[in-house]
Amino acid sequence: xxxxxxxxxxxxxxxxxxxxxxxxxxxxxxxxxxxxxxxxxxxxxxxxxxxxxxxxxxxxxxxxxxxxxxxxxxxxxxxxxxxxxxxxxxxxxxxxxxxxxxxxxxxxxxxxxxxxxxxxxxxxxxxxxxxxxxxxxxxxxxxxxxxxxxxxxxxxxxxxxxxxxxxxxxxxxxxxxxxxxxxxxxxxxxxxxxxxxxxxxxxxxxxxxxxxxxxx
Numbered sequence: 001x002x003x004x005x006x007x008x009x010x011x012x013x014x015x016x017x018x019x020x021x022x023x024x025x026x027x028x029x030x031x032x033x034x035x036x037x038x039x040x041x042x043x044x045x046x047x048x049x050x051x052x053x054x055x056x057x058x059x060x061x062x063x064x065x066x067x068x069x070x071x072x073x074x075x076x077x078x079x080x081x082x083x084x085x086x087x088x089x090x091x092x093x094x095x096x097x098x099x100x101x102x103x104x105x106x107x108x109x110x111x112x113x114x115x116x117x118x119x120x121x122x123x124x125x126x127x128x129x130x131x132x133x134x135x136x137x138x139x140x141x142x143x144x145x146x147x148x149x150x151x152x153x154x155x156x157x158x159x160x161x162x163x164x165x166x167x168x169x170x171x172x173x174x175x176x177x178x179x180x181x182x183x184x185x186x187x188x189x190x191x192x193x194x195x196x197x198x199x200x201x202x203x204x205x206x207x208x209x210x211x212x213x214x215x216x
Contacts, residue, residue, distance in 0.1 A: 003042050006195045010207035011040075027066035034077035038214055041071070043085025044193050045150070048095055062091040068105045075109055075185040080214040084190035089114025089156045111164035111181035112189050119157035119191065120170040123198070125177055127209075131165035132180060134212050137205065139168075141196040149196060156191035167213075186214050 004020035011018045018040075026032060032039055048061040062085065075081060092102050093114040107113050123143040129136035145151045157175045160166055164181035167188070178190040188210050197203045 003044060003195050006203070007040055007042060007207075009200065010194075010203045011211075013204040014208045014211050016211070023064075023067060026070050027064060030066065030070055030073075032070050032074040032079070034074065034079060036074075036079070038080040038082060038211070039071070039074060040194075041081065041083045042193075042195070043083065043088060044195065045086050045152075047087035047091040062087060063099075063102045063106060065101065068102060068109075072105065072109055075187070078185050080185065081110070081187045082189075082194075082210050082214075083110060083187070084192065084194040086152055086155055086191075086193055087117070088112075088189060088191055089158050090117040090154075106189075107161045110187050110189050111161050112158040112179045113161045115157040115159050115175070117156055118154045119175055119177070120155050120172060122170075122172050123152070124171050125192070125197075126169045126171040128166050128169050132167055132213060134209050134216075135167040135180070137209070139202045139206060140198045141192050142198050149198070152192065152196045158189060158191040180213055182213075188213060 008018050043062050046060050046062055049059060071081060092099055092106065094117060121143065123141045125139040125141065127135040127137040142149050142151050158179060159176050160179040164179045166176040167180045168178040169175060170177045177192060181187045194203065194206065197206060
């Protein structure tokens, strides 16, 4: 449960305070207060897997119906939503069981669609400034075992849906690593975990760019 601290370091460096809670707290309450200027949904390596010996029971799904409803209500108030994780798309499109409602949610509300998993092995990221110049830059995410942060085995290629735009690429394949949408509300979705960016300085830089996008 140290990931909120890692994200919080970057938020603090950008001049913001933060609070954290579990996803179950959001699912049980059914809402996210519209007084929050930004919501940072930390998905990490989360994806649905069989629960115990009951192969028909799944746990750790990324986007559940209750979570989707709460996020949708928050977005309708003009909120700003930042989402990152290894399996933001593949957990819905490539898990052997199609969830059409959740796919509709991420496509129509979060504004991305999944293309493929294992989209990068180098761990390199290149900002795409064609739509939003503030995302220009270079970053790396962790792909090797080490004593400081977890290693990422797979990341998702996610393409923009509707009127969203690609804001970062996996340069080894020149494919979309992150998207941003600006409309009545704003979203930034990354096919890699934010906390896997390799250095604190790079994480601070990326978070500041996300916040700047939300503020403009």
